[in-house]
Amino acid sequence: MENRQEEPRFSVIIVTCNRLALLKECVAHASNQEKMPEKIIIINNASTDGTLEYLQEEQFQSPLYHIVNESENLGGAGGFSRGVETALAEKGDWFLLIDDDAMIAPDFLSSIAEAVKSHPECGAFTGVVETEGQIDTLHRRRRKKAGSVQMVNIPEEVYKGEEFELDAASFCGLVVGRKIVEKIGLPEKEFFIWNDDLEYSLRIRMHTEIRNINRARLNHKTNLYSQRSSKRYLWKDYYGFRNYFYTCRKYGNKTDCIMSYAIPRLRLIYWRMQHIISRKDYVYNLEMLNRCRKDAKQGKLGIVKEYFPG
CATH class of the missing domain: 3.90.550.10 (Spore Coat Polysaccharide Biosynthesis Protein SpsA; Chain A)
Incomplete structure (x- = not known):
């Protein structure tokens, strides 16, 4: 060392x-x-x-x-x-x-x-x-x-x-x-x-x-238990999901790859069934989640113009 x-x-x-x-x-x-x-x-x-x-x-x-x-x-x-x-x-x-x-x-x-x-x-x-x-x-x-x-x-x-x-x-x-x-x-x-x-x-x-x-x-110096007022995904969430999916594929096992997508997908279903999220936001979130999985699978990293601050 x-x-x-x-x-x-x-x-x-x-x-x-x-x-x-x-x-x-x-x-x-x-x-x-x-x-x-x-x-x-x-x-x-x-x-x-x-x-x-x-x-x-x-x-x-x-x-x-x-x-x-x-x-x-x-x-x-x-x-x-x-x-x-x-x-x-x-x-x-x-x-x-x-x-x-x-x-x-x-x-x-x-x-x-x-x-x-x-x-x-x-x-x-x-x-x-x-x-x-x-x-x-x-x-x-x-x-x-x-x-x-x-x-x-x-x-x-x-x-x-x-x-x-x-x-x-x-x-x-x-x-x-x-x-x-x-x-x-x-x-x-x-x-x-x-x-x-x-x-x-x-x-x-x-x-x-x-x-x-x-x-x-x-x-x-941040808030320990800050919560969002909306369940609609932010632009940042695209990078969080995509990068995690990519990391699971590169370093993890088959279970990691399955669960990395299944958990947020099931969470979306629950939110919709409980009327925690509107249908419009549900569709938006699902489309982002699927885009993340696709991009991670194809190794498409970098900045995506649809999900960029400002």
Whole structure:
């Protein structure tokens, strides 16, 4: 695995798009670590809210920062792919992936550094994600069964220990070693958004364990239990379903492929039977779901103009 004779060197990768206030807070946390990162890489996904001007301020002329301003929105997947690619050209040995709404605690990197030295066999680490003061178990998951890509959240009681192993981590506090990245490549940029972290985790797990360090904490500044007012799928759902179907076909078994479609299909039927969803929205959702399955089967990834923000 990594060379553990030297002190671990970290690059922090932050992906942002039109969330200037969050970005400022995120940068403040990343740049005030007990163990300072070698580099803070900020991928600006064509923001139009003043982010570009903010990133031109004097503080970002420091060699601590590497700013990449994209001319178009690459999505989270494209942003993280670009960020990891950029980090490979820098000096860091370990790459921390976060969105602009992840506020890492002052001892986050120092806690991971201790774990890196304590576990020379491990090529990837994560920290605990807290939202509104509670552990958000959605971000750290394990396989339901060996050989399956169906995941379950790791229960909160597991977090009471010092650390634990997992199979899938969100890009909210995932730290992956350079040597692993050189083996598995970059995150899948053609996913655009959603489930890029699952796919990347599965690639990581082919070469190393992923270990969650419970003393390494971050505050995910979002709503813990936000619910939609409508059951009509959003444009984002296309990428979530398509990318999950694709991941099941690539890494999963036959049951994974069947259940990945059957569960949302049966949910739609239930919603319609219970009059939770209108017939018009039911038809719209079903058409999207079938389009996702078809595109995943054919390996059609990338941005789809019918399902694009704005």
